[in-house]
Amino acid sequence: MNALSPTSAVASRALSLPLIAAGLLLFLIIIASLLYGAGPISASEAFMVLAGSGSEEARFVVSELRLPRTIIGLVTGLALGLAGALLQSMTRNPLAEPGLLGVSAGSGFAVALAILFGASTATLTSFVAQLGALAGCALVIAATRVQGLGNDPVRLILAGATLTGLLLALTSMLMLMDQRAADEIRFWITGSIAGKPLSMLQATLPSILAALILIVIVARPLAAMALGEKAAVGLGHHPGRIRFLIVLAVALLVGSATALAGPLIFVGLVVPFIARAFAGPDIRKTLWLCVPVGPAVILAADVVSRLIAAPAELPLGVVTALIGAPVLLAIVRAGRMPSL
Amino acid sequence: MPDKRTTLANSSLLVLLLLAVITSLSMGTVQVPPPDVLQALMGNADPMTAFVVNELRLSRVVAGLLSGAALAMAGCLMQTLARNRLATPGIIGIDNAATAFAVASVVGVGLSLAPSAMALAGAACATAIAFGLAGANGTRGYRFIVAGIGIGAIAGAVTQVLLSRVAIDAANAAYPWTVGSLNARSGNSVLVLAIGLAAGYAILMLISRALNTLQFSDAVAIALGTRLKATRILGLALSVLLTGLAVSVCGPVGLIALLAPELARTICRPGKVPLTASALAGATFMVVADLLGRTLFSPLEIPVGIITAIVGSPYLLWILLKPSRRSLT
Numbered sequence: 001m002n003a004l005s006p007t008s009a010v011a012s013r014a015l016s017l018p019l020i021a022a023g024l025l026l027f028l029i030i031i032a033s034l035l036y037g038a039g040p041i042s043a044s045e046a047f048m049v050l051a052g053s054g055s056e057e058a059r060f061v062v063s064e065l066r067l068p069r070t071i072i073g074l075v076t077g078l079a080l081g082l083a084g085a086l087l088q089s090m091t092r093n094p095l096a097e098p099g100l101l102g103v104s105a106g107s108g109f110a111v112a113l114a115i116l117f118g119a120s121t122a123t124l125t126s127f128v129a130q131l132g133a134l135a136g137c138a139l140v141i142a143a144t145r146v147q148g149l150g151n152d153p154v155r156l157i158l159a160g161a162t163l164t165g166l167l168l169a170l171t172s173m174l175m176l177m178d179q180r181a182a183d184e185i186r187f188w189i190t191g192s193i194a195g196k197p198l199s200m201l202q203a204t205l206p207s208i209l210a211a212l213i214l215i216v217i218v219a220r221p222l223a224a225m226a227l228g229e230k231a232a233v234g235l236g237h238h239p240g241r242i243r244f245l246i247v248l249a250v251a252l253l254v255g256s257a258t259a260l261a262g263p264l265i266f267v268g269l270v271v272p273f274i275a276r277a278f279a280g281p282d283i284r285k286t287l288w289l290c291v292p293v294g295p296a297v298i299l300a301a302d303v304v305s306r307l308i309a310a311p312a313e314l315p316l317g318v319v320t321a322l323i324g325a326p327v328l329l330a331i332v333r334a335g336r337m338p339s340l
Numbered sequence: 341m342p343d344k345r346t347t348l349a350n351s352s353l354l355v356l357l358l359l360a361v362i363t364s365l366s367m368g369t370v371q372v373p374p375p376d377v378l379q380a381l382m383g384n385a386d387p388m389t390a391f392v393v394n395e396l397r398l399s400r401v402v403a404g405l406l407s408g409a410a411l412a413m414a415g416c417l418m419q420t421l422a423r424n425r426l427a428t429p430g431i432i433g434i435d436n437a438a439t440a441f442a443v444a445s446v447v448g449v450g451l452s453l454a455p456s457a458m459a460l461a462g463a464a465c466a467t468a469i470a471f472g473l474a475g476a477n478g479t480r481g482y483r484f485i486v487a488g489i490g491i492g493a494i495a496g497a498v499t500q501v502l503l504s505r506v507a508i509d510a511a512n513a514a515y516p517w518t519v520g521s522l523n524a525r526s527g528n529s530v531l532v533l534a535i536g537l538a539a540g541y542a543i544l545m546l547i548s549r550a551l552n553t554l555q556f557s558d559a560v561a562i563a564l565g566t567r568l569k570a571t572r573i574l575g576l577a578l579s580v581l582l583t584g585l586a587v588s589v590c591g592p593v594g595l596i597a598l599l600a601p602e603l604a605r606t607i608c609r610p611g612k613v614p615l616t617a618s619a620l621a622g623a624t625f626m627v628v629a630d631l632l633g634r635t636l637f638s639p640l641e642i643p644v645g646i647i648t649a650i651v652g653s654p655y656l657l658w659i660l661l662k663p664s665r666r667s668l669t
Contacts, residue, residue, distance in 0.1 A: 169649035
């Protein structure tokens with residue numbers, strides 16, 4: 001932590017309390033994610049497994065079904081939370097979110113295209129998804145270059161919503177073209193972390209690590225950019241270069257998350273919103289706090305998605321939308337838009 | 341009295357609409373030459389042609405025509421009330437909410453509630469929530485629109501939940517309808533839409549003078565003798581009515597409510613709210629988009645909502661991203 005925030009000891013102590021609290025909460029949610037499910041295995045049976053005993057069936061459910069799901073949820077939440085925080089800081093817009101800006105939809109469209117051309121979701125490399133996310137980021141780049149749009153958060157969001165609509169329409173058209181692809185895409189596009197093999201996680205880990213390294217590099221210049229471009233230039237940073245690195249990191253993170261779990265909207269909005277509430281305006285603290293909060297939000301949503309309609313399950317994407325939209329409304333309802 | 345330019349614009353749009361209707365009736369898996377279409381409509385063609393034109397295609401074209409006109413008129417009305425050309429029912433989530441409610445009536449076990457009534461209820465709820473969240477008398481454009489995006493997202497998620505709770509074939513059957521398609525129309529909904537459209541149009545013509553004054557500031561409108569509050573509430577209620585009824589027929593076909601009034605405003609005389617021209621343009625757009633969806637990849641049919649999204653989104657993006665001095669919100 002010292003490497004990233006060499007601020008005064010007082011400031012880092014102020015962060016440690018929420019960080020510990022969020023870590024504890026995350027631990028509890030991980031346990032809940034292992035204990036509760038839509039199936040017939042009760043929480044006490046699952047607890048026996050964690051304690052080292054338990055029936056054959058319970059052991060299978062916990063270690064083969066729920067554990068991989070929990071791990072994938074952890075990584076997805078981490079990636080989406082960090083990506084949201086980076087995008088919001090870069091665009092100075094509290095509503096900027098990978099799902100709302102079209103980055104996830106770009107990634108989703110690329111994956112749908114790949115499925116149509118014969119790749120199956122299991123063998124799909126996260127490379128395609130990352131490429132799509134990068135293309136989706138093109139809108140963000142184009143938008144921040146257009147004069148005046150930086151000061152108009154709503155126009156940016158509306159442009160993102162329109163792009164998302166366009167890409168979803170194109171994806172639906174692909175689904176109509178090919179019945180086999182349609183079945184696979186329909187399962188994947190509602191967003192879920194269930195039943196995904198851990199091998200997909202291995203495929204995405206290198207890019208997530210690369211993105212984390214990029215974040216370590218850009219964290220300090222990004223904090224300087226919060227003071228204004230001129231101040232950042234005065235401190236010896238290159239805003240153009242930093243923005244490029246951030247877009248790269250966001251594409252890697254969102255692409256990996258989309259390859260793992262499908263397009264999940266609003267996670268990148270909710271996680272930084274919570275983190276900022278406790279960490280204050282410093283982007284480095286917000287990023288640190290996103291590390292436990294992101295996985296906690298995804299896993300909590302996933303547990304809800306298993307329990308709310310038991311014995312069936314809701315798609316995770318539906319639950320995140322139901323949680324996230326009220327947060328969006330709350331941000332807008334707040335008298336003034338919080339400026340970043 | 342309508343001026344020359346508006347009359348000219350309306351009559352050319354009417355001609356375009358008639359051309360689109362006849363083309364749509366003549367094209368498809370079985371090609372019927374346009375003269376035969378006219379013969380069939382008059383009732384003296386051979387039985388085969390008469391069946392294809394009158395039984396298979398006409399009801400679909402009529403449904404498209406009516407729903408396109410209703411969506412466009414609702415869009416034009418809401419843009420006028422909010423003084424913001426982006427504030428259309430689709431963008432502020434009313435379409436999605438109406439769809440969620442209508443899907444609820446379709447997949448709900450044994451419920452025979454008419455989709456029209458449910459779609460209307462959904463549209464009314466979404467509008468009420470959007471206005472409530474945007475603050476009363478909201479001309480705070482950005483809040484209204486972002487609140488609408490949020491409501492639309494919730495409604496979309498609810499639709500997904502409903503569809504995931506039913507058997508796969510029921511969900512598959514409802515799927516094209518949730519992206520906007522003329523396939524799932526029912527005769528009753530079309531009839532209700534026709535009645536609502538006629539009534540709505542008549543009322544709008546009666547209050548058109550008051551609507552025209554809404555383009556000025558509140559003070560000017562009041563000075564010109566407009567009862568602002570009454571006009572706003574009536575206008576909003578009518579645009580909710582038109583949107584809900586249209587959605588119950590064709591599902592959430594996006595962007596017609598944005599594009600048609602935009603075209604109408606360009607070709608009509610400035611200073612008036614071009615309701616008639618919007619309706620004609622919307623009907624034409626819907627009929628043409630449905631024709632494209634039916635014939636482009638025949639025998640595969642692309643739902644009309646996907647066509648309008650693919651054609652309309654780039655235009656909306658262009659509006660949003662082009663640098664302009666004028667604020668949109």
